[in-house]
Structure formats: C-alpha cells, structure tokens
Amino acid sequence: MSGLSLRNVGKSYGAVTVMKDLNLDIHDGEFLVLVGPSGCGKSTLLRMIAGLEDISTGTISIGDRIVNDLPASQRKLSMVFQSYALYPHMSVKKNLAFGLQNLKMSKAEIERRVADAARILQIEPLLERKPRQLSGGQKQRVAIGRAIVREPELFLFDEPLSNLDAELRVQMRVELAGLYNRLGTTMIYVTHDQVEAMTMASRIVVLRAGRIEQVGTPYELYTRPCNLFVAGFIGSPKINLIEGMARHQAGQTLLELADFGAIKVPGLATGAGKLTMGIRPEAMHLGHGPVQAPAKVQLVEYLGSEIFVHVALASGAVYLVHAAGKARHFVGEEVSVTFDPGEAHYFNEAGLRVEAMAEENAA
C-alpha cells in the first residue's frame, strides 16, 4: 500500500459533530495505534478509513488517489472487530475459506491461502473444529485468519483483544506484534488501552473527543507529552500531577508547591502564573535531596520486581513512588519524598507543555 492520508476529515451524525478537521498521514508498513477513551471516535475513524462509514467533510487518499467514494470492497483492506462473529455451523477451515469462495477464487488458491494463514497463526490442528470447540483466544485467531486470507494491503483492527481475559490479552499482543513483523503489512489498530498502544505501536495517535491530541512514537509520547491529557493518559501507573504557582526571581523560575516549598525549575520558557508539574512515579524517590518533603506511606503495591508506594503528604495530596523490588516499606511508615525538578514535565494553565530551556539545549 502507498501511504494513506486524511485531510480535514470530519464526521457528523445529523446536527452532532463527532469529529472535525482531522489530519493524519499513515505511512506504508507502519503499525499505527489509535488510542483514546471510550466514545472519542476511534471506531468511527477506522470505519471511515475502511469505507464502511461516509465522511462528512474532507478527503481520504491512498497514494495520490482520493478514495472518498471508493467502496470498502475495493480498498484492499481487511478489518477485524472486537466480536469474532464466526459462523457457528462451519468448521474453522470453512470460516477461513468462506469469504474467498464468495470472491469466486479458484479452489487451489483458496487452499493455499487458508494453509498459509493457518500456519502463520498456528491453528493448523484446529482446522476441522467448529467455533464452539475453540477457546476465546483460538476464536480470535480464526477471526484474524479471516482477515489474513484476503491478503490485504492494510489491516484494520478494532479492539480485537477486549473480549479476552488479561493473560490471553498479553499473549495475543505478542502474537499480533509477531504477525506484524512477519507480514510487514500496514496495520491500524484501535484500542482504549494505552498499554496495548505502548507495547505494539510504531506510532500512536492519541484521540480525545474527536480530535487528535498528539501523534508520536511510544517513546516520544512518554518522554514529551504535549499536554496534560496525554501526560495523564499515557503511562501506567499514572503520572503524579502537582499544581503550583510560578514566579520569576533573580533570573530564575521558582515554582511554589504546597508540600515542597519553592523549587527552582530549570529555566522555563513561560511567564509567571499557575503551572502544573507532572512527575512520573519512577522519577519520584523515597529519600533525601535538595527538593524533599515528609510523607507517610499509605499503601504498598508489591509486584515482585518493583514496588509502587502511595505516599500521603502534609497537604493531603497522595503521590505514587516507584521503588526497587528489594525495598521494604510498610503502611504508616514515615518517609521523605524527593525528586529532581529537571526530570519533571511542566504544563501551563491551558494544559499545554512548556519546555524547559535546558531540555531544548540538550535536544
């Protein structure tokens, strides 16, 4: 497939606009993940790309060709949905072959494609079974197989793992990533789960209320979230957000925080006023440093290799601190919390990232 571009794409249902002026380029061969809270427009966007839903404004092109009016059947893509919707009375093999038979493909070609898909998905021993004789993960593999046999130029996935239990979801995530590595076909994958997005994507598009908040690699979104929403949405467990008042004094930016006092912020390109500091749990430590505050351990989440300690500060704020798995902590313990202001993110009153000048120089 040559690249896919969306220009000023909008969608309205009657008087209700659910998407407006969306611009996005999808590169040939990438694994693009659309992520955002439920109702933000992910499925609508995917269905518009698929040609299953009309677009209200703008254009969708594949290469140089505008495909707004091209029917779904001619877009050379396959879609996998959340519900597997296999034909219950057909064997796995027939489920895989059925769509191809409808295309009047030769028997030999169908045999080859079904065998290929079965091998890729490791479902060869299941070909004679009926869907009711399959586990959830196996059913989902067959559903993906039905997309693979079409040998599309583009795969579209709409939350294909949401119906699976947690363990299977992790396993299928690995399988899908492997599938992508083997096929190298462009994939657009929709999920509300940011962990899925982070672990599988070449690039992530964060959507909120029908708008794109940020596009970038998992690394870019995690290390440089462009606004408070992305900072809060990407990363598990969540980033700590601390509000304060900034002022300039003797050529420095000081940020006044309830528990930590006035901290020196690495030269921010911003004026005085309200500022929100975002600091990830792994950048906050139990211990002492130039910036510190007393706190009390409220909850300890022991995960084996790591520990998340919830600490309550004098102001009543509760923050999450990541500690090494060997550390021993207990509820009620009096501790000190510390962090390096250079490792924090800063957002202005409008919720937009303000860059630290030091970071810009370093980049």
Ligand code: ADP
């Ligand atoms: P997501 O997949 O991100 O959960 P959807 O794309 O399904 O979100 O929906 C986006 C928004 O569009 C929602 O507010 C939803 O209520 C609205 N919507 C979706 N389909 C229709 C429809 N057929 N008629 C009216 N509103 C719709």
Ligand code: MG
């Ligand atoms: Mg959806």
